Amino acid sequence: MNQLYPPHWPNNCVQPILCNFAACMKTKTLRKDKVNIITLGCSKNVVDSEVLSGQLKANDINVVHESKKSDHNIVVINTCGFIDRAKEESINTILDQVELKKEGRLDKVYVTGCLTERYRQNLETEIPEVDAWFGTMELPLILK
Numbered sequence: 001m002n003q004l005y006p007p008h009w010p011n012n013c014v015q016p017i018l019c020n021f022a023a024c025m026k027t028k029t030l031r032k033d034k035v036n037i038i039t040l041g042c043s044k045n046v047v048d049s050e051v052l053s054g055q056l057k058a059n060d061i062n063v064v065h066e067s068k069k070s071d072h073n074i075v076v077i078n079t080c081g082f083i084d085r086a087k088e089e090s091i092n093t094i095l096d097q098v099e100l101k102k103e104g105r106l107d108k109v110y111v112t113g114c115l116t117e118r119y120r121q122n123l124e125t126e127i128p129e130v131d132a133w134f135g136t137m138e139l140p141l142i143l144k
Contacts, residue, residue, distance in 0.1 A: 033107075034062040036072040038097075040090050041080025045113055049078045052112075052139050059143055073107040075100075076142060081114035090115045098129040112139055 035056055039049040049065065056063045064072060075097050080086035090113070100106045112134040116123065120133050134141055 032062060033074055034064065034072040035074045035076060036067045037063065037065050037076045037078065038093060039066065039078045040093060041078070041083075041086050041113065045078045045080065048113070048136070048139060049076075052076065052078075052142065055140070055143060070100075070105055074110070075106055075108070076110045076112060079111060079113035079115035081116070081118040087115060094123075094127060094130065098127060101129060110134065110142060112136070112142065 037049045037053055039045050053063045053065060062072075077090070077093055077097060079090035079094070081090070094109070094111055097106060097109045101109050108131045109129065110132050111123070111130050114136060116133045117135040120135065123130070124133060132142075
């Protein structure tokens with residue numbers, strides 16, 4: 001290989017300008033993390049989500065709330081764990097987001113709120129694809 005080309009380029013990359021850039025160089029995406037917060041349940045959860053959003057923004061993390069776009073790579077689901085229909089909605093939302101993660105459309109799925117507070121052990125066993133579970137008093141840990 002000609003010395004003009006960087007040594008990490010493959011031998012078959014004789015014309016680097018025409019070569020597929022990804023095939024010539026190993027690169028890691030520099031896309032900045034963007035968090036989508038999904039809020040389910042009572043008005044306390046809305047307040048908790050707003051506080052979390054403010055904390056994430058203060059730490060220079062891009063945040064959206066209830067975004068239907070797929071321009072985020074992390075989701076935080078703030079769940080309800082008391083009313084049966086709300087528990088069902090929370091679990092279905094978690095499963096939907098885990099499916100997006102399996103498809104490669106999300107990098108991380110975090111769950112917080114009352115559902116986690118009350119049923120963490122069962123949830124961790126039943127839905128191991130979730131990256132982390134946070135109880136109602138553990139929201140600041142999401143920042144770490």
